[in-house]
Amino acid sequence: MESIVVQKYGGTSVGNIERIFNVANRVIATKNKGNKVVVVVSAMGDTTDELVEKAKQINPNPSNRELDMLLSTGEQISISLLAMAIQSLGHEAISLTGPQCGILTTSNHKNARIEKINSNRIKKELEENKIVIVAGFQGANENGDITTLGRGGSDTSAVALSVAINANKCEIYTDVDGVYTTDPRLVPTARQISKVSYDEMLELASLGAGVLHPRSVELARKYNMTLIVRSSLSNNPGTEVVEVNAMENTIVSGVALDKNIAKISVIEVPDKPGIAFKIFSALASNNIYFDMIIQNVNRAHVNDITFTVKIDELHEALEVTKKISDEIGAKEVLCDESVVKVSIVGTGIAGSADIASSFFQTLYDLGINIQMISTSEIKISCIINEDNGINALNALHEKFCNNNPIEENKAV
Amino acid sequence: MESIVVQKYGGTSVGNIERIFNVANRVIATKNKGNKVVVVVSAMGDTTDELVEKAKQINPNPSNRELDMLLSTGEQISISLLAMAIQSLGHEAISLTGPQCGILTTSNHKNARIEKINSNRIKKELEENKIVIVAGFQGANENGDITTLGRGGSDTSAVALSVAINANKCEIYTDVDGVYTTDPRLVPTARQISKVSYDEMLELASLGAGVLHPRSVELARKYNMTLIVRSSLSNNPGTEVVEVNAMENTIVSGVALDKNIAKISVIEVPDKPGIAFKIFSALASNNIYFDMIIQNVNRAHVNDITFTVKIDELHEALEVTKKISDEIGAKEVLCDESVVKVSIVGTGIAGSADIASSFFQTLYDLGINIQMISTSEIKISCIINEDNGINALNALHEKFCNNNPIEENKAV
Known part of the structure; x- marks a missing residue:
């Protein structure tokens, strides 16, 4: 047929x-x-x-x-x-x-x-x-x-x-020839992956690895459509995006650096129910994507709420946030554009306790201060200062993607 | 309302x-x-x-x-x-x-x-x-x-x-400010017309006066839609295209020169019924516009057929004509691109016997040889050599549009 x-x-x-x-x-x-x-x-x-x-x-x-x-x-x-x-x-x-x-x-x-x-x-x-x-x-x-x-x-x-x-x-x-373990322009030892799961691709895509847009990956996953990323200028077979059970036994598939983010902090938010909801529902109803929410208690009945947005939506996000901030009686809204997000993505992350500690250790060894952390079944992300981005990316790639030290450890 | x-x-x-x-x-x-x-x-x-x-x-x-x-x-x-x-x-x-x-x-x-x-x-x-x-x-x-x-x-x-x-x-x-008695770039004394009938506009348009396409004028005439031709750069009221009974009493509304034509002659066509039909139905079925057909008998049982086509359809027209010419056993197909068509257009033409003779006299006075003639209720057209085009246009405009000598004659 x-x-x-x-x-x-x-x-x-x-x-x-x-x-x-x-x-x-x-x-x-x-x-x-x-x-x-x-x-x-x-x-x-x-x-x-x-x-x-x-x-x-x-x-x-x-x-x-x-x-x-x-x-x-x-x-x-x-x-x-x-x-x-x-x-x-x-x-x-x-x-x-x-x-x-x-x-x-x-x-x-x-x-x-x-x-x-x-x-x-x-x-x-x-x-x-x-x-x-x-x-x-x-x-x-x-x-x-x-x-x-x-x-x-x-x-x-x-x-x-x-x-x-x-x-x-x-x-x-x-x-490009397919999906890489990380951006080859930033990490010379990056190598092309032959297979990646929908979930990993989704994380890599949304983290700025950039080859595929998350919406298309979500749709492919939903209907289990075989997706292949290839170069129009070579005959390289490219990267196949498949179901997780069709995967090779790699733990970490890729490392990503997302430079296009900014951090917004709402300072001294009164600690009442529904306050965070007000901010994030206002952002959502304006179609502004937000991520990495942290709420930390400063003193009694007053919180700081920090989150990240895409840099090209920062202006609009700030406008919306400031309006809500005034309404709820917060002290002020700050923003910081000098941040980046480094992440590792892999179907094996949830199953391996070593990975997170190994991730933090790598950044610690470089003297990099972690500002925010977010984890999921298949991802660990940290917000760090933009000056440290390339260094962190290379070190994480070396650690998780090149020599596969975690797999070796696991085998021990 | x-x-x-x-x-x-x-x-x-x-x-x-x-x-x-x-x-x-x-x-x-x-x-x-x-x-x-x-x-x-x-x-x-x-x-x-x-x-x-x-x-x-x-x-x-x-x-x-x-x-x-x-x-x-x-x-x-x-x-x-x-x-x-x-x-x-x-x-x-x-x-x-x-x-x-x-x-x-x-x-x-x-x-x-x-x-x-x-x-x-x-x-x-x-x-x-x-x-x-x-x-x-x-x-x-x-x-x-x-x-x-x-x-x-x-x-x-x-x-x-x-x-x-x-x-x-x-x-x-x-x-441009509207419809003119002729092309102002070619005849400096050309003047804008305030009203013109659909039929005249149709002839002027198809003769290369160019402001309106004949299809739009036909459609406007069919549904009696008031059509106004105006400049987008001035506040001149423009030219109104109206029904003939709404017209002023002008005899000749405009003079036109069409340079975009070529003449095709099929030489020594056997004089049998349906031969001309074959040529023109082949042109029509190829969407090639033809005009000004003349058939002249050379000698017993052999005719020459001459017609004009648009210059940008000449190539295709020649191909079609040569194919049919071979089929019907004609001697050869000639073409001449060095021709133009001069015409006068006016609702009064059919009603005035003087106009045609005056038209031919004007060309004769300039020593211009008329190659083909075609007339209708509201139009007289002649095919002449392209070198004579501008001269003929100016003389005809002077004769019919500027001093209105025909109207004067008529009044006598």
Whole structure:
């Protein structure tokens, strides 16, 4: 039986005419192996940024609906050009916008969520033996208004379509060879991982390892869709994201450094029930992501509450927090942008008591002060001063990923 | 009662940010006078040409469907930016693509015809007091595939929408003050006409006077929609296109020069029934426009057939003609690109016997050889050598439009 493969190519992979033909050839090669192929593409190179820039020149606060109308043209240009390239190489191809693919989303413009996919059109075109090229990052709400899916939207489109058409696998093409134990630009000894679990990938993605967007990984995990991260410029097999029981017996899969965070502290919060709730529900209702909450008692009936936010949401987060802070009678709101988060991720973390102590020991040996700690089944994260980030990352990678000393210890 | 005004702005009118704001201000001014306003816009400046160029770099013969997918982004960018501009000036606006406006077309990509408009969405937005901005030039076929309407498509969109929503008038904004007696760049004494009939406008448009596309004028005539041609850069009232009985008593409204034609001759065609039919039905089925057919008998049972085509369709027309020519056993196919068409247009032409002789006399006085002649109720056209074009145009304008000598004659 023919298998169905969904391939997603990012903006750099279709950044110019030569690269568009590179993608066209890869897609055709996959088709020639006897697969039905659906290709999801992003906007070419910097197109999206250029369109946003144009919008800002006209209106510093453009409406989200009109911004979606504008931005969605970026992918529409890529899909038509890729279809033309494939056709010029003698193969049948058809491009479809998000709305044409039946991708129904919420009306939350600029950050819509996929609600349903009516995949009849795609299936019909696949049955007619065409290569189907789909605009990533976009859909339409129930009124037919064009929506975009926000960050990582094209990855999400690819996984959601894979699920909708029951694809055998979803390949995410990018400009690196796969998922690494850590960022190779920061740690020269970083090595590529052949398999990683959804949960680990999720942590690595949300920690700024950056190859895949968490939303797409969550979706793949939910429907158990095989996800493969590969380079569009090499033939490296890449990294397969799989269920945890399909994993090799590694304890720590990766080490991550997230520089794009900031710390907000609300000082001297009256110690009454529901106060923390007020702050975090206000942030949530403004779609601001927060993390790593710490509440420490200073003196009787007064607390400090500290949490981290994404640096590009800091301005908005501060506004919301200050407003609530005034309402609840806190003393002041402080913020610190000079922090980073280092983390280790691995399915074996919860099962090994040594790991946490080994983690803290490594930072202690470097004389690094830990400001905040957060742990989960498969992750340990610390907030430290940004000056220590690279050092900590290298030491943690050396400790957990290169020589696998923990596994050795465990074996003893 | 509030009236509904449809305004169409061409690509140069929205060619940069300053001009987009100029359009935004005009639209708002119209709204502030108590009108409901629908604005139809083309792609900014040279966007369409740039997109075509990009496509050709990838595929010298891109599929029309994919070309439509690509080109339609041009208008989508304009409408979102214009909506943002109007919003930044404090007014409610919403942009809609052709498909979102319910513009249902044939599937003839690159040159689709509007079949039906479901105007519910536009009406709903107008009722909510919004300025509605519509992407001209585009629609969707019954499968939801994006189509474009070909040359003059945005004018056609504007008129068709005006009819669908029962607008009081349709204003076509351009970079000239209205319709002129002839091209002011070629004839310095050309003057703007305040009123012209649909039929005259149709002839002027199809003869290369160029302000309005014939399809839009035909549609306006069919539904008796008041059409106004105005400048987006001045407050000149422009030219109103009206029914013939609303006309002033001018005999000749305009003089036109069409340089974009070429002459094709099929030499020594066997004189059998149905031969001419074969040539012209083949051209028609290839969507090639032809005009000015002459068939002259050379000798017994052999004819020459000569006709004109648009210069940008010459290549295709020659291919089709040569194929048929071989089939029917004609001797050869010749072509001549060094020809132009001069014409006079006016509702009074059929009623005045003097006009034709005066027309030919004018060319004769200049020593110009007439190669082909064609006349209608409201038009006389001649094919002459291109070197004589400007001279002929000026002389005919002087004769018929400036001093109105015919009217004087008539009065005698």
